[in-house]
Amino acid sequence: MLEPLLSYVPTKSPVVSLYLNTDMTKRLKEEVMLVLKGFLKEAAEEANPEDLGKIEDFFSLEYDWQAKGVAVFSCTEGGLWLTYPFPQPFKDEFQVLPEPYIRPLVHLLSSHERYGIILVSREQARFFSFQMGKLEEFGGVSGTIPGKHKQGGWAQARYQRHIDEHAAQQLKNAAEAFTKLWDKEKFSYVIIGGTEENVKTFTDFLPGPIQEAIATTFTADIMVPISDLEEEVVSLVERFEKSRNEEIVRQILTEAAKGRKATSGLDDTLNAVREGRVNILLLDPEFKAPGKKCPNCGYMSFQKIEICPVCSSALEERPDILNDALAETLRKGGKVVTLSGNQELAKAGYIASLLRY
Ligand SMILES: [Zn+2]
Numbered sequence: 001m002l003e004p005l006l007s008y009v010p011t012k013s014p015v016v017s018l019y020l021n022t023d024m025t026k027r028l029k030e031e032v033m034l035v036l037k038g039f040l041k042e043a044a045e046e047a048n049p050e051d052l053g054k055i056e057d058f059f060s061l062e063y064d065w066q067a068k069g070v071a072v073f074s075c076t077e078g079g080l081w082l083t084y085p086f087p088q089p090f091k092d093e094f095q096v097l098p099e100p101y102i103r104p105l106v107h108l109l110s111s112h113e114r115y116g117i118i119l120v121s122r123e124q125a126r127f128f129s130f131q132m133g134k135l136e137e138f139g140g141v142s143g144t145i146p147g148k149h150k151q152g153g154w155a156q157a158r159y160q161r162h163i164d165e166h167a168a169q170q171l172k173n174a175a176e177a178f179t180k181l182w183d184k185e186k187f188s189y190v191i192i193g194g195t196e197e198n199v200k201t202f203t204d205f206l207p208g209p210i211q212e213a214i215a216t217t218f219t220a221d222i223m224v225p226i227s228d229l230e231e232e233v234v235s236l237v238e239r240f241e242k243s244r245n246e247e248i249v250r251q252i253l254t255e256a257a258k259g260r261k262a263t264s265g266l267d268d269t270l271n272a273v274r275e276g277r278v279n280i281l282l283l284d285p286e287f288k289a290p291g292k293k294c295p296n297c298g299y300m301s302f303q304k305i306e307i308c309p310v311c312s313s314a315l316e317e318r319p320d321i322l323n324d325a326l327a328e329t330l331r332k333g334g335k336v337v338t339l340s341g342n343q344e345l346a347k348a349g350y351i352a353s354l355l356r357y
Helices: 029-043 049-062 103-110 156-185 196-204 208-212 226-257 266-274 321-331 343-347
Strands: 015-021 069-075 080-086 093-097 115-120 124-131 134-142 189-194 214-219 262-264 278-283 291-293 316-318 335-338 351-355
Touching: 015 029, 015 049, 029 049, 029 093, 049 069, 069 103, 103 321, 103 335, 115 156, 115 196, 115 226, 124 156, 124 226, 134 226, 156 196, 156 208, 189 196, 189 226, 196 214, 208 214, 214 226, 226 262, 226 278, 226 343, 226 351, 262 266, 266 278, 266 321, 266 351, 278 321, 291 321, 316 321, 321 335
Parallel strands: 115 189, 189 214, 278 335
Antiparallel strands: 015 069, 015 093, 069 080, 115 124, 124 134, 262 351, 278 351, 291 316
């Protein structure tokens, strides 16, 4: 989803980036259209009229108003036209810039990672995806446990051993089936439910990278209705992300205080982003900082300078230099972690990073 935006090459014509809250349970369509008209009018000075016309047509003719939020990126000259509906609302916002304004989209995606959810039992497994509060079932694998009546003459111990072997085989098959799904679905984390014993056996059959991505495990019945499971998963994910984020903040700030592999505050963090050293960029979505960017070499700064210290080109104004910082982090293979209203991060200047070296 972010790939075409990150690899976009600016042209002479600017990109119109638009985010709208289209949650029809909270506001009327007319209200959204009014906000949109206001934005289009405001954008008319800088933007290509063709882009603005295209966006207006999209909302009057094409958009189905089912999604709670939508992001639109348009630059006809640059061959860019992308519309992304989401089950979560955006704050209404638009930007006309040489490059796409991806920050709200990145924050939304980074605070709603995609999870693979697995339920296991000795007889079957069920697989689900979870993102943005929604659980969807893929189907799973089921085997049949040998019926007791067929083994009438077996001694109890031998029968039990047979069942255990069968169950282990079934859990192994399930682990292999999930591994295929993992390769295809690009989950960030997995959550496994079942009895403690089955979860453990199943986990042992998973490849290392999937084991490392286990967010948490829980006790669950294989036949749990999807609505109950969704409720449970929402709270498991909330708890996991909260403690993961706290751990990241603690780690980054401890490292930064010791002057090791971490930065805090805008100045040091921007430098690290420029140098391609950022592994995890941690920032508060409300924190915005106007700055300058070099159209030639990509140099970024929030200082009041006019000329690029690297290549001597004239710098361009940016209303939010963090959009560029975050795009650059992602382009160089780093990860963005969004953290709203965290006091520790606020004290560190609302932005910090963990470095690769
Ligand atoms: Zn430059």
